[in-house]
Amino acid sequence: MLLVGLVASGVADRLGAAGWLAFAAALLGATVTDWLDGPLARRNGPTRLGGALDIETDSWLTLWSGAAAIALGGLALWCLAPPLARYLHPARALLRGGLPAGGGPWWGRVSGVAQMALFIAALLPVDVPVRGATLAAVSLPICAAQLIVQLALLLRPARAPARTG
Numbered sequence: 238m239l240l241v242g243l244v245a246s247g248v249a250d251r252l253g254a255a256g257w258l259a260f261a262a263a264l265l266g267a268t269v270t271d272w273l274d275g276p277l278a279r280r281n282g283p284t285r286l287g288g289a290l291d292i293e294t295d296s297w298l299t300l301w302s303g304a305a306a307i308a309l310g311g312l313a314l315w316c317l318a319p320p321l322a323r324y325l326h327p328a329r330a331l332l333r334g335g336l337p338a339g340g341g342p343w344w345g346r347v348s349g350v351a352q353m354a355l356f357i358a359a360l361l362p363v364d365v366p367v368r369g370a371t372l373a374a375v376s377l378p379i380c381a382a383q384l385i386v387q388l389a390l391l392l393r394p395a396r397a398p399a400r401t402g
Contacts, residue, residue, distance in 0.1 A: 292339030310359030319383035
């Protein structure tokens with residue numbers, strides 16, 4: 238929610254306090270807190286609802302890290318296409334009476350990690366001479382790969398719906 242607030246506020250000072258806050262929120266969300274939820278879930282026993290909430294909170298972090306990387310980090314607006322396209326998956330699951338599910342093939346995880354690394358790199362609150370050119374050079378292949386993954390996963394046969402209760 239911190240990233241939502243920063244994007245909504247219109248503060249675009251990547252090198253100032255807002256930039257450091259956005260970078261720290263994205264980095265901590267993508268690492269420490271994401272690594273903790275699995276062991277906590279296994280401790281009390283995983284549930285289908287817990288699995289759905291896990292993937293949706295990860296997706297929410299990705300969406301708003303991308304929005305912050307655009308607002309503060311100078312990425313192009315089209316970099317939000319893959320995180321937005323990802324929301325077609327839970328919509329399809331809910332329309333079929335199930336819950337969204339995580340997981341997926343290794344190649345989807347690789348492109349997802351690359352996408353999040355791009356967003357965090359764009360939020361990095363330091364200036365180096367090649368920053369803009371490097372982000373511009375890598376953003377198209379990374380975002381295109383993740384968009385292709387999202388669309389390819391939509392074309393796969395749907396799993397049987399996971400129901401609560």
